[in-house]
Amino acid sequence: MNQVPYIAVEGPIGAGKTTLATMLAAELNMPVLKEIVEENPFLGKFYQNIDEWSFQLEMFFLCNRYKQLGDTESQLIRQGTPVISDYHIYKNLIFSERTLKGREREKYRQIYHVLTDDLAKPSTIVYIKASLETLLARIDKRGRSFEQDMDRAYLQQLIEDYEAAMASLAVTEPETTIITVDGDAADFVANPEQFAEIADRVKARIAGHPLR
Numbered sequence: 001m002n003q004v005p006y007i008a009v010e011g012p013i014g015a016g017k018t019t020l021a022t023m024l025a026a027e028l029n030m031p032v033l034k035e036i037v038e039e040n041p042f043l044g045k046f047y048q049n050i051d052e053w054s055f056q057l058e059m060f061f062l063c064n065r066y067k068q069l070g071d072t073e074s075q076l077i078r079q080g081t082p083v084i085s086d087y088h089i090y091k092n093l094i095f096s097e098r099t100l101k102g103r104e105r106e107k108y109r110q111i112y113h114v115l116t117d118d119l120a121k122p123s124t125i126v127y128i129k130a131s132l133e134t135l136l137a138r139i140d141k142r143g144r145s146f147e148q149d150m151d152r153a154y155l156q157q158l159i160e161d162y163e164a165a166m167a168s169l170a171v172t173e174p175e176t177t178i179i180t181v182d183g184d185a186a187d188f189v190a191n192p193e194q195f196a197e198i199a200d201r202v203k204a205r206i207a208g209h210p211l212r
């Protein structure tokens with residue numbers, strides 16, 4: 001492969017993206033890019049009233065990710081440094097298509113494309129797929145206060161939206177390899193062999209490209 005390895009870990013809320021991205025980055029000796037959650041001023045308000053706060057929240061995520069990925073592209077990827085990220089910019093559309101309506105959704109879509117169409121695309125997506133019960137257990141275990149009353153229907157819908165989004169990306173971004181991890185079966189935190197199996201799949205994908 002000629003492309004600099006750029007790996008995005010994805011999956012619905014609580015799937016284990018940050019955990020797996022951090023573990024893979026250590027194993028592969030790559031810098032890791034993490035979403036900043038605690039300083040997001042709209043997230044708590046959003047979970048209390050989705051209709052009222054969705055546009056501000058989606059725009060906030062989009063602007064932050066755009067800036068972070070733009071910087072990463074110029075400072076690392078274009079300099080030949082492989083990167084692993086705990087999100088793919090496409091998640092903005094996955095969420096916003098659910099949380100926004102009418103004119104706001106249409107305007108957001110346009111802004112999304114203007115900002116992101118020329119960003120570097122990940123060479124690999126590691127997609128952690130998990131059931132509602134697994135996600136709820138992990139959200140509970142992590143214990144962020146604003147996520148504790150997570151609406152089951154919202155989360156179930158996101159699981160289905162992620163499935164559809166990965167199928168769609170497989171067609172629209174054929175250069176990107178999608179590695180699917182069974183997040184219910186694989187406890188890569190507790191089981192080193194299960195983590196090694198995932199890491200081997202990623203290593204096979206980036207084989208031949210010099211790491212740092």
Ligand SMILES: Nc1ncnc2c1ncn2[C@@H]1O[C@H](COP(=O)(O)OP(=O)(O)OP(=O)(O)O)[C@@H](O)[C@H]1O
Nearest residue numbers: 012013014015016017018019138141142187188189
């Ligand atoms: N495979 C796993 N087995 C058991 N626990 C896990 C696993 N992966 C992650 N966890 C735990 O589940 C919780 C959520 O993980 P993490 O924060 O990595 O998820 P995330 O997908 O990044 O979440 P978010 O969508 O909110 O950004 C954490 O407490 C983490 O320690």
Ligand SMILES: Nc1nc(=O)c2ncn([C@H]3C[C@H](O)[C@@H](CO)O3)c2[nH]1
Nearest residue numbers: 013037057058061091092095099147
């Ligand atoms: N509405 C909405 N749009 C997004 O783009 C988005 N990205 C993440 N999240 C939520 C999930 C976790 O609670 C928390 C941390 O990932 O933030 C989002 N929510």
